[in-house]
Amino acid sequence: MKPAAFEYLAPTTTEEALARLAEHGWAAKVLAGGQSLVPMMNFRLAQPSVLVDINRIADLAYIEPARDGGVRIGAMTRQAQVERDPTVASRLPMIHEAMPKIAYPAVRSRGTIGGTIAHADPSAELVGASVALRARFRIGSRDRGERWVPAEEFFVGLFTTALEPDELLLEVHVPPMPAHSGWAFLEVARRHHDFALVGVAAVAALDSKGRSDGTRLVFFSVGEGPVEAHAAAAVLQGQVPTPEVIREAAETAGDADVDPQSDINASAAYRRHLVKVLGQRALAQAFLRAQGG
């Protein structure tokens, strides 16, 4: 058999799952959709001695409109459900557009929103989008109760998050888009639905005089985690987003904000080039939407 042997636990409530995780600590792994964990187990890159399968916890799968105008999504909600949900489509158009870019239908029918966040693949679409949208994650543990962690603090490194071994990601809360804002979500991949070589999530925001105010540009697949382009945002801040300003911001992102690596799929120089090209396109599109275009 491919995976190493493990003890299998299938709790039906969150409390029970948290208790099992508290008992087993580092020895245990959470099994959500299995679309990232099972490949690693088949290769024996992951050999957890205890698997806590949370697929039977019905309470963790839901999509609800949040009171602040955003959306609350339970961690075990399948990616396919998020993709088809009308509340997500109307309130979170960036997420709606990003969903079909994740893998293939047969992967999205099992893969969960919590799994893609907790796995923290630096190429994952929702890792980048959640930072750009300022999502917050609700996390629970048996011994310390619940806490909220903002996306900007949650992703701490390559496949590494703020989650402790006894914790479960419970909910993703995405706030509504800011007033007078627009968005864009673009990526370049070698084949449709492959992991992106470079991707970008942009939220452009304007003040009452039409100047950029608090615009956010987040790249993925260019580092050990999502990369927020702070230098590019500083170029934009307080400026009317003319094509020249947008180009300067995108160039700054490529030169100062990212430090991509070469791998089998793309060289560092090509990735840097893509950051500039996609950054420029994304900003232009997002500002156009912010201006009501």
Place this chain on the structure above:
Amino acid sequence: MNIEYPISVTVNGTRYDRDVEPRLLLSDFLRHDLGLTGTHVGCEHGVCGACTVLFNGQPVRSCLMFAVQADGQEVTTVEALGTPDDLHPIQEAFLEAHGAQCGYCTPGFFMTLVPFLEENPDPTEEEIREAIAGNLCRCTGYQHIVDAVKLAAAKLGS
């Protein structure tokens, strides 16, 4: 740690009660324990799509699920589609449009296409290519597969 768990799974309408080790993949359960070798296994990490089956009606990679997770659930494999004498319209279309050569990838394509064509009975070529993006074929170059899907849509529609 090699404890076996009793599971009861309905596959193609038949209920099977078996004891399985939790690390047994659903794909291996179907092939080795039930002898349903129509479900093929290529990469075993979710990339090739050869192992696609329906799990409670949804397409999934059977190489990325454990058989224990199918306890109490319904699985549909390619064996449920047609017989040599009475082919399913999708199978007929692949035969007529030369959508299969060696056939290794074919069951995965079928199980991807069944729910796709149910949901989208009259797809454009672009939609067809999107739908099969997660299934690898090393023989056909895909063009005949795309033709077969168009033919299948026409057959199912009429």
